[in-house]
Amino acid sequence: MTAIDLNGDIGASFGTWAHGADESMLELVSSANVACGFHAGDPSAMRRACHGAADRNVTIGALVAYPDLQGFGRRFIDIDPGELRDAVLYQLGALDGFAQVAGAGVGYVKPHAALYDACLTRPEHAEAVGEAAHEFDPSLAVLGAAGSPLLAVVDALGMEPVVEASAHLAYLADGRLVPRSEPAALVTEPTTVANRAIAIATRREVEAVDGTTLAIPARSICIDGQTPGLVALARAVRAGLEDASVGIHAFVV
Secondary structure (H helix, E strand, O other), rough: OEEEEEEEEOOOOOOEOOOHHHHHHHOOOOOOEEEEOOOOHHHHHEEEEEEEEHHHEEEEEEEEEEOOOOOOOOOOOOOOHHHHHHHHHHHHHHHHHHHHHHOOOEEEEEEHHHHHHHHOOOOHHHHHHHHHHHHHHHOEEEEEOOHHHHHHHHHHHHEEEEEEOOOEEEEOOOOEEEEOOEEEEEEEOOHHHHHHHHHHHHHOEEOOOOEEEEEOOOOEEEOOOOOOHHHHHHHHHHHHHOOOOEEEEEOOO
């Protein structure tokens, strides 16, 4: 049977600011990208997220970011690579404490937003993220975009690189995502998103905005936590995959 992982963002609430639909998402995904406090999420949100994931046998991943609460981690920060390494290590340690209390642990690392993009274009930042993950736990998997320097770094370190693709974020012909500032950045029609997910899972391909077919050897499909109609899209993706006889399983058990 064809199988793929479905990952989604949770744990982004902060203080009195409630964000996301964590309970609903945890019923749909197989891996949960938990905010670690630098772009979103506070200690109580991390605790709730980890317990919710552990109760449902959803794999916990650390969604690490630049220190950018005001910008939700969407602003590039030209931080010293050594400081970035330590910032990522700090976030991993914080989240793992709550994961351990929940009877689980952190299974993988995924950069968030601007840091995710920087791991495609800034090799020194990709190296910092990979080094921090390796220092914390060499057995961790690292989730990233196809062709990312980050995945090359973790592969060289003997860790497990995992390629992800997005069914609801639009791609340019060169394989990069369409910038969020552009109107064509999001695909929001549930049936279209579900069909794109099926193509990713069964044929390892996705259609770019110009009609080009891109080959992406994805082992995971991402449902971004900032997408309008998030839960409806996630439900459509899961239902579409199941109807296509695609098994949904975490890449880390």
